[in-house]
Amino acid sequence: MAGKRILMLAGDFVEDYEIMVSFQMLLMVGHTVDVVSPGKKAGEQVTTAIHDFEGHQTYTEKRGHNFTLNATYGGTKADDYDALVIPGGRAPEQLSTDESVLALIRAFVTADKPIAAVCHGLQLLAAANVISGRKVSAYPACRAEM
Template identity: 65%
Template sequence: MSNDVKLLLLAGDYVEDYEIMVPYQALTMLGYRVDVVCPGKKVGETVLTAIHDFEGAQTYSEKPGHLFKLNATFDAIDTDDYLGLIVPGGRAPEYLRLNPRVIEIVQAFADRPMAAICHGAQLLAAAQVIKGRRVSAYPACKPEVELAGGTYVEVEVTDAVTDGELVTAPAWPAHPTWLAQFLKVLGATITI
């Protein structure tokens, strides 16, 4: 595959480290061009990431992650140029959902391939694109999914849910399943 097939990834400061790094690297390795953007930032600037882990507490722990260099400018994107959208979790969706342009972008992908993981469901709920759909997310997002008219699906942390062209998962341990399901939605076939 050439880098003619473009995917858009919405990022923000304190995006979950694995949930931005792994999809970006895996999809790029497969030949997709993945443009990573953040409101108010330009190509070459960075977002701070956070590492969330499950260490036996009642919720995840958070540690400083890496800097992720953006490879596209938010204000320059045209959603018509992209086949699909990736929405990683972490704390970024919490504030990104307050940006009207971010909401417009998510809405533009309502009927196209879209993959959201963990707290990415906060953006889906705010954009009102999950009504009547089955959605997985980090368990703390269940009320938001349901208030937005979605059906929250509780799955193992290593599993994912596909509803039409929407693929969702609870957290980064689901990457193998989540990405495999997203590739099917994108129409990709991988043979080894």
């Protein structure tokens, strides 16, 4: 399979493991991956978060790493990509209020391009109102579900 051009949407406090591993694995198998965040340019960073269960009723959140964006959000178009990846963490909650993000997601859906939403990334699909009446495959990607 020829490498594809993939867009990854991120924001501050994106889940560390979900962005790092997805990004590295997609590169490893030959894809080009542009990671963008609204209001940020290539070379700027988003802060990641690490969520873990440590014997409490819910997970704890700790600061993760700085992830350097390799593309600029401004001017990003679905037409330039073959697929979209949305990692989870806290970022989808904040991104779900950005109409430009929701419009971008809708453009991927309208173009019938593959979208992978990991864990809380599904919040963005719900906010964009694109999952009603569609087949959605969900896997226990969240540590909370493992």
